[in-house]
Amino acid sequence: MADPALTLSHTSSWVTDMSKSLSSITQTPENSHRLNALEKRIQNIENSLNTILGMFNMPTLNPLPVTPFPVPDLTIPPSTAPYTYTPLNPLNHEIRVLVVYSSESDDDPIMCSFVPVSLEADQGAGVVEDRGRELHVLGNFKALSYTWGSMTDMKSIILEGHLFPVTNNLHSAMLRLRNLTRDEGAKSTIVPSYWWIDAICIDQNNIEERNEQVTLMTRIYKKSSGVHIWLGESAQDSDLAMDLVNLIGDAKPIGPGDKLVTYPNHGIVEKIKHWEALTALFQRPYWNRVWVRQEVATPKMAVVSCGDRTCGFDKITMMAELLNVLNEQLGYQPLQHKVLKIEDAASATKNMGTSCYARASTLAKLRLAAGNSMYMQTTNYMELKDLLFQTRACDATDLRDKVFSMLGLVDPEIYNIKPDYRLSLHETIVSAAQCIISKTQNLDLLSACQNLEKVHGLPSWAPNLLDDWKCQPFETTTVQTWKQDMRGATDFIFVFEGGGECVLRTKGRKDGKIVAISEDSPNPFDSLAKLDDLYAKWKNFVRISCKKLNYKKDSQEMQVMESKFLSKKSDQWWLWLISGWNDIAYEFRYADDGRTLLPDQVPAYNQDKKMVESVLLPDAGDETAVEMTGKRKIYENLRKYGIGRTVAILEGGHVAFVPKGSIVGDDYCSFRNTSFAYILRKQKGTRYTVVGEACCISIETARTKAMVVNDTFEII
Secondary structure, three states, X not given: OOOHHHHHHHHHHHHHHHHHHHHHOOOOOOOHHHHHHHHHHHHHXXXXXXXXXXXXXXOOXXXXXXXXXXXXXXXOOOEOOOOOOOOOOHHHOEEEEXXXXXXXXXXXXXXXXXXXXXXXXXXXXXXXXXXXXXXXXXXXXXXXXXXXOOOOOEEEEEEOOEEEEEEHHHHHXXXXXXXOOOOHHHOOOOOEEEEEOHHHHOOOOOHHHHHHHHHHHHHHHHHOOOXXXXXXXXXXXXXXXXXXXXXXXXOOOXXXXXXXXXXXXXOHHHHHHHHHHHHHHHOOHHHHEOOHHHHHHOOOOEEEEEOOEEEEHHXXXXXXXXXXXXXXXXXXXXXXXXXXXXXXXXXXOOOOOOOHHHHHHHHHHHHHHOOEOOOOEOOOOOOHHHHHXXXXXXXXXXXXXXXXXXXXXXXXXXOOOOOOOOOOHHHHHHHHXXXXXXXXXXXXXXXXXXXXXXXXXXXXXXXXXXXXXXXXXXOOOOXXXXXXXXXXXOOOEEEEOHHHOEEEEEEEEEEEEEEEEOOOOOOOOOOHHHHHHHHHHHHHHHHHHHHHOOOOOOOHHHHHHHHOOOOOOHHHHHHHHHOOOOOOOOOOOEOOOOOOEOOOOOOOOOOOHXXXXXXXXXXXXXXXXXXXXXXXXHHHXXXXXXXXXXXXXXXXXXXEEEEOOOOOOOEEEEEOXXXXXXXXXXXXXXXXXXXXXXXXXXXXXXXXXXXXXXXXXXXX
């Protein structure tokens, strides 16, 4: 049997010789097409052979020679004439990669040039006469993820001899990053680095090119060698915050045989300072930028820089998740009583008070859902509905990007919509909503609407991506089985009428009208005492409503109430209700009397517990220490889902968790293949507007698959 290593060696020599022979052939119009096709086939063979050679620990094929980039001449004054872009070849999926040259001095201007590269260059497409350079750039360019910043605060770089305006924040990033690949011992040697930066590499004034390049952005970030995230220059103790990220991220719990660790001994004043520094870091505009979602989801590697500090993306998002657990689940919110204002301590939106820690940790979940993490790399498409839930509270220079920025992460065979900046914002949102409802054949998207008043001219069934959330949508990870089997349901149909109004016509079931509703609702930063008072008010509201509605002791309504929300262990039903079923597996611990709740356990997190306690948490004796209570899960869900919601009584004695804007007479309605019911408000005839999603445990648990669905709804 032939020696496989020897066979591979002979094969690699043959492929190398063939590549050299091809490069020596003069191309003519007659043979150009055949040579390109042949080179593409040989390139594919080279790629496969290199993989096999690596498995045998053998040297791979020699790379093609790379034509060096000319060193820019700083003595030539730049032109003040506007830079003119050279058109790209969309057939080859061509992009511009920015060549950024290192500097001898920090005061030197930022010098750049472009190199056009085909995203299929490693498959034989692109510029054949300079294949080595193109492959080198394609395999080494990084993508920059950053916040554009104010368009009125501009500075200049020199791009191919022309002054080119960039925002101040981008200029700062390029000053820091241009020397990443330079050897500090050889500053006089100019070294190029390769970057894809959207504001520069896309001709922003060319709508056709912009549409084409935005469509390619997911591929660009995935093809890059990694994404470099720039949070901005040092400010508000960001150096301290980044050091804490690395300190806690690197700390590992010790076990037998491990070196003993000396943990820092910080007092409560220092710990509060740590919280302030970390909170300021996660309040930076970057975390709320809409394009960030796509930019971090697909690249192989992700690195974060802030000033001169650097850390891994996984470390910083794990820190955000830790702070979110301590803030939301444990209820430790030290900044309420310190220097920062309550609205600044954990606020992304005016009404919701969404934690800035939650916003940052969501990016890690998105990256994991796309198939990228520190543990694995695969490729997964996501649901457009879920992505739009994320973009509503995000910032975007062009609001249409709240839709367009997510299209690269969804399956194009399912969602056949593309970025088109010729469409209006209204057309963009409505067409996306129609596509989602038609393709998924459910109404889960209605949870993102929260637009009873139909502001901005949007129908109440289209997601209002322009305004803040009124309440946090429930998790829609599990669709109730009965909803997939509702008999008599038809497909969702859109009917266009005069005046441009579009009506969503469907069938569903009316489960009952609201007959009583509480006026009380939690606020974003209520203390535990206030949350406990609210919880007691809701329980009392149910008791009083039973009397006001004249429910008799032996009536069906009272039987429903007494078996659930007026029972000895009613806390379990309340938890299921206000969590929207998300804590269905959680069980309270009760004392021997069967009624008193026992203190809950401290929520779990992945970091070294001792390190976290020594850096962030108060000692047990401190007055700011959190007292563990049996109602911790209740409080956690009140903070998460209670804002913008309240408790109502439906016909039949059912307790429901409904949007705060609901009124007596509104209908609780269910629809086919849809995770949650919705409160609808009747207009005329069969016409309704959407108030918002709702949850009623006693109705959901009483469902039968034989339920007939024959109520007609025309949602406007």
